[in-house]
Amino acid sequence: MTKAPWIMCRSEIKVLDCTIRDGGLVNNHQFDDDFVHAVYNTCVAAGVDYMELGYKNSERMFDKTKCGAWRFCNEESIRRIVGDNATPLKLAVMIDAGKTDWQNDVIPKQQSVIDTVRVAFYVHQVPEATDMIRDAHEKGYEVWANLMAASTATEEEIDKVLEILAETPASVLVVVDSYGSMYAEQIERLVTKYLSFGRGTGKEVGIHAHNNQQLAFANSIEAIIHGANRVDASLGGLGRGAGNCPMELMLGFLRNPKFKLRPIYDTLERCVAPLQKNIEWGPYPEFIMTGQNNQHPRAAIEARENPQTRDHYVEFYDRIMMQQ
């Protein structure tokens, strides 16, 4: 065993803040500018490497009266917060297959303050995803590939997807545990596999974890131990359902002196804790149940949104177990 590997830090590791993007799935992306600005300033002050602002979804597919600005991430919205972003913080948006008019809405990098485009897709969307990756790369962006819900794909499918992704210009392959169902041993296997396909072409591997089983932080550590150099986290774990890996835990673990915890706690105190009065996220029992049964969290989200069904754990347990 290596002697006390936790004593030093690995400077190659870069952290992406997904507070606004994944958190937007909790409140239909309706964060006000003050909140987004606070998160932006916090990322800069804390030395976070990337900040993901939201989705660049098509205005023809999503109702602008119901979804906030961060569902669309127009250049104007972003510049209202970051100006020309004269900081070391890289800005990212997510485009997901089937919901994005990427041909038109992803504009050439020269005209955009965005640095990085993350392409999210399910196994059945690989053909479009590879087109999206190539398009965004040709337009001048750094591109990451996020295969969602990897826990529901077969090993053969994942192998094939990775074989295809290895030939794209994506620079990062992200292990995504959408349902928060994975244990450390599964993370180890996937990270090792993703690395084996990515290494030959100089790609890094990332981790995006969900906290259904209170394993988002632990699984992110596990991914790092096995070679992942890109990690997603969010302030207070803010994110859909059970939420994501909490930034305050991750930066403390990384021990890289470039990361500062104080600005994180400042924003947690002033902006994120008050938010919990209006919106909810975290590893509530309903999310444990969907996670442990490798299911999409939507049933749990619905159960918790309705005061008639929220915290009726046994009713929900029976429903989940009988539907299997």
Place this chain on the structure above:
Amino acid sequence: MTKAPWIMCRSEIKVLDCTIRDGGLVNNHQFDDDFVHAVYNTCVAAGVDYMELGYKNSERMFDKTKCGAWRFCNEESIRRIVGDNATPLKLAVMIDAGKTDWQNDVIPKQQSVIDTVRVAFYVHQVPEATDMIRDAHEKGYEVWANLMAASTATEEEIDKVLEILAETPASVLVVVDSYGSMYAEQIERLVTKYLSFGRGTGKEVGIHAHNNQQLAFANSIEAIIHGANRVDASLGGLGRGAGNCPMELMLGFLRNPKFKLRPIYDTLERCVAPLQKNIEWGPYPEFIMTGQNNQHPRAAIEARENPQTRDHYVEFYDRIMMQQ
């Protein structure tokens, strides 16, 4: 790598519920009989192996007007809940060095409904702890040895403690992460070390984790992977400060068909969730900070108990960092 080790279960693993014992540190052990009875029935119905009811502390050292019955665990109090305990559930109490009149208060096993005595002690209390272990064993109990705050002891000290414990009649050596400061790699090293001392004399290794860094469940899994066959958990993670490993997560992970989740969710819904209106536990930022800095949670508990200081994360952060 072993192929999908998570598919099967390991029947040697036994689970100890510490809801009332560790949870008692949150409310001065003032659970009413209905609650204790509910937890007892739940443990029986869920197939949990042990239930720890509290401390057997000296009435001369603790104020009976301030502490509830589960600080003392008199035979009468316990029998009021369990009768003669005609169930497969084993009952445990904890006796801690320096706070227990064990010579008098631990009565012979023939007169008691208690099965197991857990001796808790710090490194500097090993002489008394070994006396306590031998005494409880001679009186007829199964005895576990819980070296607390292992994260603050040197490797040399831990080696010496384990060398001494190996010669006692304790049947389980528990890795205790009192401050919730440990990462998986540290758990691996300690479990491996404890096993190396315990194996020759047929002792098992246990894990008692705290959730300061949301790692109680993950670290318990890690301990199991590396050979621990005894694991502590509590309903909803109820326990001091950030709490313990949640029982609902652990039983789902273990996959042993003898364990039933439905009774756990039933009691979470009816008894534990309502409790959260009156008492608080969980991985709040103050507990992250003491955990990440390997400190006793008492400063965090005090900060959160006072409405003037609760959720003042930056103030607390500055205090923790400057005191180092």
